Amino acid sequence: MAIPLLKYSPVTQNSRVEGYEIPGDDQPKIYSTQNILSSTDINDLIEAAYRQIFFHAFKADRERFLESQLRSNQITVRDFVRGLLLSNTYRRAFYGMNSNYRYVEQTVQRALGRDVFGKEETLAWSIIVATKGDEGFIDAILDSDEYLDNFGDDILPYQRRRVLPTRSEGELPFNIKSPRYDEYYRSILGFPKPVAQSSVRRFTPQEQKPKAGSPALFMDMVRGLNSLQQAVPSQRVSAVGVNFTSGVPYRKVSFPINDPVAAAAVEKVKQGA
Template identity: 60%
Template sequence: MMNMNPLMKLCKKGALNNVAIPLLQYAPTTNNQRVAGFEVAPGDEQPKVFTTDNLLSRTEIDDLIEAAYRQIFFHAFAWDREVALESQLRNGQITVRDFIRGLLLSKTFIDSFYNKNSNYRFVEHCVEKVLGRRVYSEREKIAWSAVVMTKGVKGFVDELLNSDEYISAFGENTVPYQRRRVLPGRANGELPFNIKSPRYDAYYRGKLGFPQFVWQATVRSYKPQDQKARAGSPAQFLDMARSISPRGAAPQQLSALNVDFLNAVPYRK
Protein backbone atom coordinates (compact mmCIF):
# COMPACT_ATOMS: atom_id res chain seq x y z
CA MET A 1 0.00 0.00 0.00
CA MET A 2 2.75 2.43 0.83
CA ASN A 3 5.17 1.77 -2.10
CA MET A 4 3.00 1.29 -5.18
CA ASN A 5 4.37 1.65 -8.67
CA PRO A 6 2.37 3.66 -11.28
CA LEU A 7 0.76 0.51 -12.69
CA MET A 8 -0.46 -0.61 -9.28
CA LYS A 9 -1.87 2.87 -8.65
CA LEU A 10 -3.84 2.68 -11.89
CA CYS A 11 -5.05 -0.78 -10.92
CA LYS A 12 -6.18 0.41 -7.49
CA LYS A 13 -8.20 3.21 -9.08
CA GLY A 14 -9.80 0.79 -11.55
CA ALA A 15 -8.23 2.49 -14.58
CA LEU A 16 -7.73 -0.88 -16.29
CA ASN A 17 -11.38 -1.86 -16.17
CA ASN A 18 -11.57 -2.34 -19.93
CA VAL A 19 -8.79 -4.92 -19.96
CA ALA A 20 -10.26 -8.43 -20.12
CA ILE A 21 -8.34 -10.85 -17.88
CA PRO A 22 -9.94 -14.23 -17.15
CA LEU A 23 -10.27 -15.38 -13.58
CA LEU A 24 -7.19 -17.30 -12.55
CA GLN A 25 -7.68 -20.93 -11.59
CA TYR A 26 -7.22 -21.94 -7.96
CA ALA A 27 -7.68 -25.27 -6.22
CA PRO A 28 -10.04 -25.35 -3.23
CA THR A 29 -8.62 -26.65 0.01
CA THR A 30 -10.37 -28.66 2.69
CA ASN A 31 -11.98 -25.95 4.78
CA ASN A 32 -14.90 -26.42 7.11
CA GLN A 33 -17.51 -25.43 4.57
CA ARG A 34 -16.46 -28.34 2.30
CA VAL A 35 -16.89 -30.99 5.02
CA ALA A 36 -20.26 -32.59 5.60
CA GLY A 37 -21.62 -31.78 9.02
CA PHE A 38 -22.91 -34.19 11.62
CA GLU A 39 -25.11 -32.62 14.24
CA VAL A 40 -27.36 -34.69 16.44
CA ALA A 41 -29.37 -31.62 17.40
CA PRO A 42 -29.04 -27.99 16.33
CA GLY A 43 -27.00 -25.94 18.77
CA ASP A 44 -26.07 -22.35 19.37
CA GLU A 45 -23.30 -22.54 16.78
CA GLN A 46 -25.66 -23.46 13.97
CA PRO A 47 -26.31 -20.31 11.92
CA LYS A 48 -29.87 -19.07 11.58
CA VAL A 49 -30.93 -18.91 7.97
CA PHE A 50 -32.84 -15.81 6.85
CA THR A 51 -34.67 -16.28 3.57
CA THR A 52 -37.68 -14.95 1.69
CA ASP A 53 -38.61 -18.33 0.22
CA ASN A 54 -41.67 -18.24 2.46
CA LEU A 55 -44.06 -15.36 2.93
CA LEU A 56 -42.64 -13.24 5.76
CA SER A 57 -44.40 -10.95 8.18
CA ARG A 58 -43.27 -7.38 8.74
CA THR A 59 -41.26 -8.38 11.81
CA GLU A 60 -39.60 -11.28 9.96
CA ILE A 61 -38.59 -9.11 7.02
CA ASP A 62 -37.13 -6.58 9.47
CA ASP A 63 -35.08 -9.37 11.06
CA LEU A 64 -33.87 -10.45 7.61
CA ILE A 65 -32.75 -6.91 6.79
CA GLU A 66 -30.91 -6.62 10.11
CA ALA A 67 -29.18 -9.95 9.42
CA ALA A 68 -28.02 -8.65 6.04
CA TYR A 69 -26.60 -5.51 7.65
CA ARG A 70 -24.78 -7.59 10.26
CA GLN A 71 -23.32 -9.86 7.59
CA ILE A 72 -22.04 -7.06 5.35
CA PHE A 73 -21.44 -4.10 7.71
CA PHE A 74 -21.32 -5.99 11.05
CA HIS A 75 -23.19 -2.98 12.45
CA ALA A 76 -25.19 -0.30 10.64
CA PHE A 77 -25.82 3.09 12.20
CA ALA A 78 -28.85 5.16 11.24
CA TRP A 79 -26.92 7.06 8.57
CA ASP A 80 -25.52 3.80 7.12
CA ARG A 81 -28.88 2.32 6.26
CA GLU A 82 -30.00 2.10 2.63
CA VAL A 83 -33.63 3.18 2.98
CA ALA A 84 -34.46 2.88 -0.73
CA LEU A 85 -33.09 -0.66 -0.95
CA GLU A 86 -34.99 -1.67 2.17
CA SER A 87 -38.24 -0.34 0.70
CA GLN A 88 -37.68 -2.19 -2.57
CA LEU A 89 -36.96 -5.44 -0.73
CA ARG A 90 -40.07 -5.12 1.44
CA ASN A 91 -42.23 -4.51 -1.63
CA GLY A 92 -40.75 -7.47 -3.51
CA GLN A 93 -39.18 -5.30 -6.21
CA ILE A 94 -35.70 -6.76 -5.64
CA THR A 95 -34.38 -10.05 -4.31
CA VAL A 96 -32.13 -10.61 -1.31
CA ARG A 97 -29.19 -11.02 -3.69
CA ASP A 98 -29.92 -7.60 -5.17
CA PHE A 99 -30.11 -6.16 -1.66
CA ILE A 100 -26.70 -7.66 -0.81
CA ARG A 101 -25.30 -6.19 -4.04
CA GLY A 102 -26.60 -2.76 -3.07
CA LEU A 103 -24.97 -2.97 0.36
CA LEU A 104 -21.64 -4.02 -1.13
CA LEU A 105 -21.72 -1.08 -3.54
CA SER A 106 -22.93 1.44 -0.96
CA LYS A 107 -20.86 4.44 0.10
CA THR A 108 -20.51 3.04 3.63
CA PHE A 109 -19.00 -0.25 2.48
CA ILE A 110 -16.71 1.41 -0.07
CA ASP A 111 -15.42 3.93 2.48
CA SER A 112 -15.05 1.43 5.32
CA PHE A 113 -13.60 -1.57 3.52
CA TYR A 114 -12.34 -0.70 0.02
CA ASN A 115 -10.76 2.68 0.70
CA LYS A 116 -9.16 1.54 3.98
CA ASN A 117 -7.59 -1.70 2.69
CA SER A 118 -5.45 -3.09 -0.06
CA ASN A 119 -7.04 -5.10 -2.86
CA TYR A 120 -5.93 -8.34 -1.18
CA ARG A 121 -7.49 -7.39 2.13
CA PHE A 122 -10.65 -6.18 0.41
CA VAL A 123 -10.95 -9.54 -1.34
CA GLU A 124 -10.66 -11.35 1.99
CA HIS A 125 -13.48 -9.29 3.48
CA CYS A 126 -15.78 -9.81 0.51
CA VAL A 127 -15.19 -13.56 0.20
CA GLU A 128 -15.89 -14.00 3.90
CA LYS A 129 -19.02 -11.86 3.84
CA VAL A 130 -20.46 -12.92 0.48
CA LEU A 131 -19.40 -16.56 0.09
CA GLY A 132 -19.43 -17.27 3.83
CA ARG A 133 -15.94 -18.79 3.99
CA ARG A 134 -12.27 -17.86 4.20
CA VAL A 135 -10.17 -17.58 1.06
CA TYR A 136 -8.69 -20.94 0.15
CA SER A 137 -5.17 -19.74 -0.55
CA GLU A 138 -3.01 -16.86 -1.71
CA ARG A 139 -3.70 -17.91 -5.29
CA GLU A 140 -7.42 -17.33 -4.86
CA LYS A 141 -6.70 -13.98 -3.25
CA ILE A 142 -4.55 -12.99 -6.22
CA ALA A 143 -7.19 -14.24 -8.67
CA TRP A 144 -9.97 -12.11 -7.17
CA SER A 145 -7.61 -9.13 -6.77
CA ALA A 146 -7.04 -9.28 -10.52
CA VAL A 147 -10.80 -8.97 -11.00
CA VAL A 148 -10.87 -5.89 -8.76
CA MET A 149 -7.93 -4.49 -10.74
CA THR A 150 -9.48 -5.01 -14.17
CA LYS A 151 -13.24 -4.67 -13.57
CA GLY A 152 -13.39 -2.40 -10.55
CA VAL A 153 -15.45 -2.94 -7.41
CA LYS A 154 -18.77 -3.28 -9.24
CA GLY A 155 -17.43 -5.93 -11.60
CA PHE A 156 -15.86 -7.80 -8.69
CA VAL A 157 -19.11 -7.77 -6.71
CA ASP A 158 -21.05 -9.00 -9.74
CA GLU A 159 -18.54 -11.84 -10.25
CA LEU A 160 -18.97 -12.95 -6.63
CA LEU A 161 -22.77 -12.79 -6.62
CA ASN A 162 -23.05 -14.47 -10.03
CA SER A 163 -20.62 -17.27 -9.15
CA ASP A 164 -21.83 -20.86 -9.05
CA GLU A 165 -20.69 -21.14 -5.44
CA TYR A 166 -22.89 -18.27 -4.29
CA ILE A 167 -25.92 -19.43 -6.29
CA SER A 168 -25.67 -23.00 -4.99
CA ALA A 169 -25.08 -21.93 -1.38
CA PHE A 170 -27.51 -19.01 -0.99
CA GLY A 171 -29.43 -18.50 -4.20
CA GLU A 172 -31.60 -15.46 -4.81
CA ASN A 173 -33.48 -15.27 -1.53
CA THR A 174 -31.10 -16.21 1.32
CA VAL A 175 -28.86 -13.87 3.32
CA PRO A 176 -25.23 -15.11 3.27
CA TYR A 177 -23.86 -16.52 6.52
CA GLN A 178 -20.67 -18.11 7.79
CA ARG A 179 -20.74 -21.74 6.70
CA ARG A 180 -19.50 -24.72 8.70
CA ARG A 181 -18.31 -23.11 11.90
CA VAL A 182 -18.36 -26.41 13.84
CA LEU A 183 -16.80 -29.77 13.01
CA PRO A 184 -17.29 -33.07 14.87
CA GLY A 185 -14.34 -33.94 17.06
CA ARG A 186 -13.32 -30.34 17.65
CA ALA A 187 -13.88 -28.62 20.96
CA ASN A 188 -14.20 -25.15 19.46
CA GLY A 189 -15.52 -24.03 16.11
CA GLU A 190 -14.22 -21.25 13.92
CA LEU A 191 -14.34 -17.71 15.21
CA PRO A 192 -16.82 -15.33 13.54
CA PHE A 193 -15.33 -13.34 10.68
CA ASN A 194 -15.92 -9.98 12.34
CA ILE A 195 -13.77 -11.05 15.34
CA LYS A 196 -10.78 -12.54 13.54
CA SER A 197 -10.77 -10.13 10.58
CA PRO A 198 -10.35 -6.46 11.62
CA ARG A 199 -11.97 -3.94 9.33
CA TYR A 200 -8.69 -2.10 8.62
CA ASP A 201 -5.33 -3.64 7.80
CA ALA A 202 -2.18 -2.92 9.81
CA TYR A 203 -1.17 0.10 7.71
CA TYR A 204 -4.45 1.97 8.21
CA ARG A 205 -4.74 0.90 11.84
CA GLY A 206 -1.39 2.58 12.50
CA LYS A 207 -2.40 5.59 10.42
CA LEU A 208 -5.64 6.04 12.37
CA GLY A 209 -3.82 5.68 15.68
CA PHE A 210 -5.18 2.42 17.03
CA PRO A 211 -4.93 0.11 18.80
CA GLN A 212 -3.73 2.24 21.70
CA PHE A 213 -2.07 0.43 24.56
CA VAL A 214 -2.51 2.05 27.98
CA TRP A 215 -0.38 0.68 30.78
CA GLN A 216 -1.69 1.10 34.30
CA ALA A 217 0.13 0.77 37.59
CA THR A 218 -2.85 -0.83 39.31
CA VAL A 219 -4.74 -3.92 38.23
CA ARG A 220 -8.49 -3.51 38.09
CA SER A 221 -10.51 -6.26 39.68
CA TYR A 222 -14.15 -7.16 39.27
CA LYS A 223 -16.39 -7.33 42.33
CA PRO A 224 -19.93 -8.72 42.09
CA GLN A 225 -22.79 -6.34 42.73
CA ASP A 226 -23.88 -8.08 45.91
CA GLN A 227 -20.39 -7.67 47.39
CA LYS A 228 -20.13 -3.94 46.74
CA ALA A 229 -20.65 -1.58 49.68
CA ARG A 230 -23.99 0.20 49.69
CA ALA A 231 -24.61 3.86 50.45
CA GLY A 232 -23.81 4.71 54.08
CA SER A 233 -21.78 1.58 54.67
CA PRO A 234 -18.71 2.10 56.96
CA ALA A 235 -16.65 0.19 54.39
CA GLN A 236 -16.81 3.22 52.09
CA PHE A 237 -14.90 5.30 54.67
CA LEU A 238 -12.30 2.64 55.50
CA ASP A 239 -9.73 3.97 53.03
CA MET A 240 -10.25 7.53 54.31
CA ALA A 241 -9.76 6.42 57.92
CA ARG A 242 -6.57 4.58 57.00
CA SER A 243 -5.20 7.64 55.23
CA ILE A 244 -5.51 9.82 58.37
CA SER A 245 -3.13 7.70 60.49
CA PRO A 246 -3.84 9.46 63.85
CA ARG A 247 -1.10 9.38 66.45
CA GLY A 248 -1.54 10.06 70.19
CA ALA A 249 0.72 12.35 72.24
CA ALA A 250 3.83 10.64 73.51
CA PRO A 251 4.03 10.33 77.35
CA GLN A 252 6.41 12.70 79.14
CA GLN A 253 9.64 11.17 80.32
CA LEU A 254 10.03 12.64 83.86
CA SER A 255 11.95 11.38 86.83
CA ALA A 256 10.79 11.82 90.42
CA LEU A 257 14.28 13.06 91.33
CA ASN A 258 13.96 16.05 88.99
CA VAL A 259 10.58 17.31 90.28
CA ASP A 260 10.63 20.41 92.57
CA PHE A 261 7.77 19.44 94.85
CA LEU A 262 7.94 22.59 96.96
CA ASN A 263 7.34 24.89 94.02
CA ALA A 264 5.16 22.52 91.97
CA VAL A 265 2.55 21.98 94.71
CA PRO A 266 0.12 24.95 94.80
CA TYR A 267 -0.50 26.59 98.12
CA ARG A 268 -2.48 29.55 99.38
CA LYS A 269 -0.49 32.71 100.01
Protein backbone atom coordinates in the same frame (compact mmCIF):
# COMPACT_ATOMS: atom_id res chain seq x y z
CA MET B 1 -10.93 -7.49 -23.60
CA ALA B 2 -11.57 -8.60 -20.04
CA ILE B 3 -9.43 -11.34 -18.61
CA PRO B 4 -11.53 -14.36 -17.56
CA LEU B 5 -11.38 -15.73 -14.07
CA LEU B 6 -8.28 -17.85 -13.63
CA LYS B 7 -8.71 -21.43 -12.53
CA TYR B 8 -7.63 -22.30 -9.02
CA SER B 9 -7.73 -25.55 -7.12
CA PRO B 10 -9.88 -25.29 -3.95
CA VAL B 11 -8.20 -26.60 -0.83
CA THR B 12 -10.02 -28.59 1.83
CA GLN B 13 -11.76 -26.28 4.28
CA ASN B 14 -14.52 -26.55 6.84
CA SER B 15 -17.06 -25.02 4.46
CA ARG B 16 -16.43 -27.79 1.89
CA VAL B 17 -16.58 -30.71 4.33
CA GLU B 18 -19.99 -32.19 4.97
CA GLY B 19 -20.61 -33.53 8.42
CA TYR B 20 -23.31 -34.34 10.94
CA GLU B 21 -23.98 -31.38 13.20
CA ILE B 22 -26.35 -31.09 16.12
CA PRO B 23 -28.10 -27.70 16.24
CA GLY B 24 -27.08 -25.58 19.21
CA ASP B 25 -26.23 -22.09 20.36
CA ASP B 26 -22.89 -22.17 18.53
CA GLN B 27 -24.49 -22.81 15.16
CA PRO B 28 -25.16 -19.73 13.02
CA LYS B 29 -28.74 -18.60 12.66
CA ILE B 30 -29.96 -18.68 9.09
CA TYR B 31 -32.01 -15.66 8.02
CA SER B 32 -34.27 -16.07 5.01
CA THR B 33 -37.28 -14.32 3.56
CA GLN B 34 -39.03 -17.69 3.17
CA ASN B 35 -39.86 -17.94 6.89
CA ILE B 36 -40.70 -14.31 7.68
CA LEU B 37 -43.96 -14.04 9.61
CA SER B 38 -43.89 -10.46 10.95
CA SER B 39 -42.15 -7.11 10.59
CA THR B 40 -39.86 -8.06 13.46
CA ASP B 41 -38.41 -10.93 11.43
CA ILE B 42 -37.54 -8.67 8.50
CA ASN B 43 -35.94 -6.17 10.89
CA ASP B 44 -33.81 -8.96 12.36
CA LEU B 45 -32.75 -9.99 8.85
CA ILE B 46 -31.73 -6.42 7.99
CA GLU B 47 -29.72 -6.04 11.20
CA ALA B 48 -28.02 -9.38 10.55
CA ALA B 49 -27.15 -8.23 7.02
CA TYR B 50 -25.45 -5.11 8.39
CA ARG B 51 -23.50 -7.24 10.88
CA GLN B 52 -22.44 -9.64 8.16
CA ILE B 53 -21.28 -6.97 5.69
CA PHE B 54 -20.30 -3.96 7.84
CA PHE B 55 -20.05 -5.69 11.27
CA HIS B 56 -21.64 -2.50 12.64
CA ALA B 57 -23.67 0.17 10.85
CA PHE B 58 -24.05 3.65 12.23
CA LYS B 59 -27.08 5.77 11.46
CA ALA B 60 -25.29 7.44 8.56
CA ASP B 61 -24.25 4.06 7.10
CA ARG B 62 -27.72 2.60 6.77
CA GLU B 63 -29.26 2.23 3.31
CA ARG B 64 -32.86 3.31 3.92
CA PHE B 65 -33.90 2.98 0.28
CA LEU B 66 -32.69 -0.62 0.06
CA GLU B 67 -34.38 -1.45 3.36
CA SER B 68 -37.68 -0.08 2.07
CA GLN B 69 -37.41 -2.09 -1.13
CA LEU B 70 -36.64 -5.30 0.79
CA ARG B 71 -39.59 -4.77 3.17
CA SER B 72 -41.96 -4.30 0.24
CA ASN B 73 -40.60 -7.40 -1.60
CA GLN B 74 -39.32 -5.31 -4.50
CA ILE B 75 -35.82 -6.80 -4.25
CA THR B 76 -34.42 -10.11 -2.99
CA VAL B 77 -31.92 -10.69 -0.22
CA ARG B 78 -29.21 -11.17 -2.84
CA ASP B 79 -30.02 -7.74 -4.30
CA PHE B 80 -29.90 -6.24 -0.81
CA VAL B 81 -26.49 -7.78 -0.20
CA ARG B 82 -25.30 -6.47 -3.56
CA GLY B 83 -26.46 -2.97 -2.60
CA LEU B 84 -24.56 -3.12 0.69
CA LEU B 85 -21.38 -4.36 -1.00
CA LEU B 86 -21.60 -1.53 -3.55
CA SER B 87 -22.54 1.15 -1.03
CA ASN B 88 -20.35 4.14 -0.26
CA THR B 89 -19.65 2.81 3.22
CA TYR B 90 -18.26 -0.50 1.99
CA ARG B 91 -16.29 1.14 -0.80
CA ARG B 92 -14.79 3.73 1.52
CA ALA B 93 -13.99 1.40 4.43
CA PHE B 94 -12.98 -1.78 2.60
CA TYR B 95 -12.14 -1.00 -1.01
CA GLY B 96 -10.53 2.39 -0.39
CA MET B 97 -8.56 1.43 2.72
CA ASN B 98 -7.07 -1.88 1.54
CA SER B 99 -5.19 -3.44 -1.34
CA ASN B 100 -6.96 -5.53 -3.95
CA TYR B 101 -5.75 -8.75 -2.31
CA ARG B 102 -7.13 -7.83 1.08
CA TYR B 103 -10.33 -6.46 -0.44
CA VAL B 104 -10.86 -9.81 -2.18
CA GLU B 105 -10.30 -11.74 1.07
CA GLN B 106 -12.77 -9.60 3.02
CA THR B 107 -15.44 -9.72 0.32
CA VAL B 108 -15.18 -13.50 -0.09
CA GLN B 109 -15.53 -13.91 3.67
CA ARG B 110 -18.62 -11.73 3.89
CA ALA B 111 -20.34 -12.76 0.65
CA LEU B 112 -19.46 -16.47 0.42
CA GLY B 113 -19.14 -17.17 4.13
CA ARG B 114 -15.68 -18.76 3.97
CA ASP B 115 -11.98 -17.90 3.75
CA VAL B 116 -10.18 -17.78 0.44
CA PHE B 117 -8.75 -21.11 -0.65
CA GLY B 118 -5.27 -19.70 -1.14
CA LYS B 119 -3.13 -17.20 -2.98
CA GLU B 120 -4.31 -18.55 -6.34
CA GLU B 121 -7.92 -17.60 -5.65
CA THR B 122 -6.89 -14.23 -4.25
CA LEU B 123 -4.86 -13.52 -7.38
CA ALA B 124 -7.66 -14.67 -9.68
CA TRP B 125 -10.28 -12.42 -8.07
CA SER B 126 -7.88 -9.48 -7.81
CA ILE B 127 -7.44 -9.60 -11.59
CA ILE B 128 -11.22 -9.27 -11.91
CA VAL B 129 -11.11 -6.25 -9.59
CA ALA B 130 -8.34 -4.66 -11.66
CA THR B 131 -10.09 -5.25 -15.02
CA LYS B 132 -13.80 -4.93 -14.21
CA GLY B 133 -13.69 -2.79 -11.08
CA ASP B 134 -15.35 -3.46 -7.78
CA GLU B 135 -18.84 -3.54 -9.33
CA GLY B 136 -17.89 -6.28 -11.80
CA PHE B 137 -16.17 -8.19 -9.00
CA ILE B 138 -19.25 -8.05 -6.75
CA ASP B 139 -21.51 -9.19 -9.59
CA ALA B 140 -19.18 -12.11 -10.35
CA ILE B 141 -19.20 -13.17 -6.68
CA LEU B 142 -22.97 -12.98 -6.26
CA ASP B 143 -23.67 -14.63 -9.62
CA SER B 144 -21.29 -17.51 -9.00
CA ASP B 145 -22.51 -21.07 -8.63
CA GLU B 146 -21.14 -21.31 -5.10
CA TYR B 147 -23.25 -18.38 -3.90
CA LEU B 148 -26.40 -19.57 -5.64
CA ASP B 149 -26.01 -23.16 -4.39
CA ASN B 150 -25.48 -22.15 -0.76
CA PHE B 151 -27.62 -19.04 -0.35
CA GLY B 152 -29.70 -18.46 -3.48
CA ASP B 153 -31.87 -15.36 -3.65
CA ASP B 154 -33.55 -15.59 -0.24
CA ILE B 155 -30.88 -16.67 2.30
CA LEU B 156 -28.54 -14.15 3.91
CA PRO B 157 -24.84 -15.16 3.74
CA TYR B 158 -23.33 -16.37 7.01
CA GLN B 159 -20.04 -17.85 8.18
CA ARG B 160 -20.37 -21.50 7.22
CA ARG B 161 -19.06 -24.29 9.46
CA ARG B 162 -17.52 -21.94 11.98
CA VAL B 163 -17.66 -24.42 14.87
CA LEU B 164 -16.66 -28.05 14.34
CA PRO B 165 -17.85 -30.79 16.72
CA THR B 166 -14.39 -32.41 16.76
CA ARG B 167 -12.56 -29.22 17.77
CA SER B 168 -12.49 -27.55 21.16
CA GLU B 169 -12.23 -24.12 19.58
CA GLY B 170 -13.85 -23.08 16.32
CA GLU B 171 -12.80 -20.54 13.75
CA LEU B 172 -12.65 -16.87 14.66
CA PRO B 173 -15.32 -14.53 13.32
CA PHE B 174 -14.39 -12.73 10.13
CA ASN B 175 -14.56 -9.28 11.71
CA ILE B 176 -11.88 -10.30 14.24
CA LYS B 177 -9.76 -12.28 11.81
CA SER B 178 -9.89 -9.62 9.08
CA PRO B 179 -10.62 -6.17 10.55
CA ARG B 180 -12.01 -3.40 8.42
CA TYR B 181 -8.81 -1.39 8.08
CA ASP B 182 -5.38 -2.63 7.08
CA GLU B 183 -2.41 -2.37 9.44
CA TYR B 184 -1.08 0.63 7.51
CA TYR B 185 -4.30 2.61 7.88
CA ARG B 186 -4.76 1.49 11.49
CA SER B 187 -1.39 3.07 12.31
CA ILE B 188 -2.42 6.29 10.54
CA LEU B 189 -5.79 6.47 12.30
CA GLY B 190 -4.10 5.80 15.64
CA PHE B 191 -5.80 2.62 16.79
CA PRO B 192 -5.79 0.30 18.51
CA LYS B 193 -4.41 2.41 21.35
CA PRO B 194 -2.58 0.47 24.06
CA VAL B 195 -3.96 0.99 27.55
CA ALA B 196 -1.50 0.56 30.42
CA GLN B 197 -3.19 -0.91 33.47
CA SER B 198 -1.20 -1.41 36.64
CA SER B 199 -4.00 -2.68 38.87
CA VAL B 200 -6.26 -5.64 38.25
CA ARG B 201 -9.90 -4.61 37.99
CA ARG B 202 -12.62 -6.88 39.23
CA PHE B 203 -16.15 -6.88 37.93
CA THR B 204 -18.82 -6.23 40.54
CA PRO B 205 -22.48 -6.74 39.61
CA GLN B 206 -24.78 -3.75 39.95
CA GLU B 207 -26.83 -5.30 42.74
CA GLN B 208 -23.68 -5.94 44.82
CA LYS B 209 -22.31 -2.40 44.61
CA PRO B 210 -22.71 -0.40 47.87
CA LYS B 211 -25.24 2.40 47.74
CA ALA B 212 -25.02 5.89 49.25
CA GLY B 213 -24.81 5.74 53.05
CA SER B 214 -23.58 2.16 53.16
CA PRO B 215 -20.86 1.48 55.80
CA ALA B 216 -18.86 -0.34 53.14
CA LEU B 217 -18.04 3.01 51.54
CA PHE B 218 -16.21 4.13 54.72
CA MET B 219 -14.15 0.98 55.25
CA ASP B 220 -11.14 2.39 53.42
CA MET B 221 -11.16 5.47 55.65
CA VAL B 222 -11.38 3.34 58.80
CA ARG B 223 -8.54 1.12 57.63
CA GLY B 224 -6.45 4.23 57.02
CA LEU B 225 -7.04 5.45 60.59
CA ASN B 226 -6.03 2.10 62.05
CA SER B 227 -2.83 2.04 60.06
CA LEU B 228 -2.06 5.62 61.20
CA GLN B 229 -2.49 4.69 64.86
CA GLN B 230 -0.21 1.73 64.45
CA ALA B 231 2.46 3.83 62.75
CA VAL B 232 2.49 6.56 65.51
CA PRO B 233 2.18 4.87 68.95
CA SER B 234 0.77 6.96 71.80
CA GLN B 235 3.21 8.14 74.58
CA ARG B 236 2.24 7.93 78.25
CA VAL B 237 3.72 10.68 80.52
CA SER B 238 3.74 10.31 84.34
CA ALA B 239 2.83 13.38 86.47
CA VAL B 240 5.22 12.45 89.32
CA GLY B 241 8.39 13.96 87.90
CA VAL B 242 6.84 17.03 86.29
CA ASN B 243 7.94 20.47 87.66
CA PHE B 244 4.84 22.61 87.20
CA THR B 245 6.50 25.70 88.71
CA SER B 246 9.15 25.85 86.06
CA GLY B 247 6.53 25.33 83.43
CA VAL B 248 4.59 28.49 84.33
CA PRO B 249 5.88 31.54 82.44
CA TYR B 250 7.40 34.19 84.75
CA ARG B 251 8.71 37.58 83.69
CA LYS B 252 11.61 39.07 85.66
CA VAL B 253 11.85 42.86 85.85
CA SER B 254 15.36 44.32 86.00
CA PHE B 255 16.24 47.99 86.30
CA PRO B 256 19.46 49.78 85.80
CA ILE B 257 21.43 50.32 89.00
CA ASN B 258 22.20 53.94 88.12
CA ASP B 259 18.49 54.91 88.07
CA PRO B 260 17.67 56.28 91.60
CA VAL B 261 13.90 56.56 90.95
CA ALA B 262 13.59 52.94 89.92
CA ALA B 263 15.74 51.81 92.84
CA ALA B 264 13.58 53.71 95.29
CA ALA B 265 10.39 52.19 93.86
CA VAL B 266 11.78 48.70 94.14
CA GLU B 267 12.88 49.32 97.72
CA LYS B 268 9.40 50.64 98.61
CA VAL B 269 7.79 47.53 97.14
CA LYS B 270 10.08 45.25 99.11
CA GLN B 271 9.27 47.10 102.36
CA GLY B 272 5.57 46.90 101.70
CA ALA B 273 5.80 43.19 101.04
